Amino acid sequence: MKIYAPESGDPQQIAKFSYDLKRYETSDELVVDFGGVRFVTPAWCVLVGGLLIQFRKSFPGVRGKAINFKHLGYAAHVGFFEYFGVTFGQKPDAAPGSETYAPISVRKTEDVRRLAMARSVQVGDVLHDEAEQLATLLTRADTGDLQDTLAYSIREILRNVVEHSQAHEYVFAAQYWPGTGVVELVVADHGIGLARSLQENPNLFISDDEVALRNSILPGVSSKAWKKSKRHDEWANSGYGLFMTANLSAVGGAFFLISGAKMLTKTNDDEMISPFAWNGTAVIMRIDANQIEALSAQLSRLRDQGSAFERQLKKTTIGPSKASTNAKPSSWGKTK
Known part of the structure; x- marks a missing residue:
């Protein structure tokens, strides 16, 4: 057939x-x-x-x-x-990439953890470094609003995969179209999915994939955010990553979050749920570089908005982790 x-x-x-x-x-x-x-x-x-x-x-x-x-x-x-599985073209990770694209790349989550341990740094530091390199690759610049926005957004998405998905590996690819100023990034895994992950938080009632998707982009929502965390931990699981990422992407662009049987689409004007069939979680970011405000102003506004929302619902007392609100980049460096 x-x-x-x-x-x-x-x-x-x-x-x-x-x-x-x-x-x-x-x-x-x-x-x-x-x-x-x-x-x-x-x-x-x-x-x-x-x-x-x-x-x-x-x-x-x-x-x-x-x-x-x-x-x-x-x-x-x-x-x-x-x-x-079709023998045609290059293998994942084989293409060298350029100033405008990153090929399909596969990363083992255990390799990320092992690298962090070998360097005596947090997992988030390792992921931020790759995120910064990707952002620089895609924008042809190592500074500026778009580069900072991409570095932050990519880092938060990758960190969610490693810390919450229980997946053995994740896949990502990206493209920047200079003519339109549009950037697209996709990150996907075949882990346990958002619903099972968020069900680890006893303060949340996650009945299905739609509820999980809608909750996951709220501030302070995480499978681990209910646990008390040391304030000095820059990479505390405070549940602000997807909230910030979704809202940054929606400024002149779009954000798609897929898990299990549903897909959430968020733009500046709308938020909708539609059917999908994916074992795990996938994120698509589309950013219009021509419409992005200064990243520091965006993050500050979203941080204040998220903290106010969280206090109203009284879901957690951890607050945004420093990594989720800091705009400063890290310095680590066949057939037919």
Whole structure:
């Protein structure tokens, strides 16, 4: 049986693809036709590839085949096909990257922890360093509002994966389009998902994926935020990372948070929930560099807004961790 790959990186198209795959769970063969694909983005590469990996692991008895994909040179270059098992193009992490893109990259969470231990630093410090390098790579600058915003946002997303997902690895890719000033970053894992993670917090009632998504972008919400933490710990699990990241991305851009059976979409004007089928958690950030205010002002405003909201609900007394409110970057340095 044949299924058509999404035509573009529109998350709604990818969501439809995730549910269309369910119709092939009892088939003898799954043929994925890439002939209609017109515009490939980092989110398209990581999520479509991840969905095909997810399908193969869940239904190993279904034979897989890809057709009509030779025109997708960008996807091949950044490691998309090798990522999900088709011998074509580069492997993940193989492409050198440039000032405008980072290829599909796979990181083992245990390697991150081991590196932090070897350097006698916090996990957040290791992740911030890679986040800063990615931000500099994508913006062609090591300073400025966009670079600071990206470094902060990428760091917070990666930290959530390592500290909360229980995933063995995570995947990311990014692209900066200088002509439009748009940046897209995607980070995904196949861990336990937001609902199971947040259910570890006894102060939260997380009944399903939608409730988990809506709660996860509120200030002070975390699977660990209910525990008392030492104030001097810069990387305390205070639950402000996704709140800050979602609101920064929504300024002239968009933020997509996917976990389990649902996807949350947040822009400046709207917030909506739609169906998805993803085992784990994925984040898509789209930032319009032309509409970003100074990062320090954004973070200060969001910190004050988040603290006020948290005090009103009395969910925790930990407050924002220093890492979630500090804008200063770290100094560590085949078929057809």
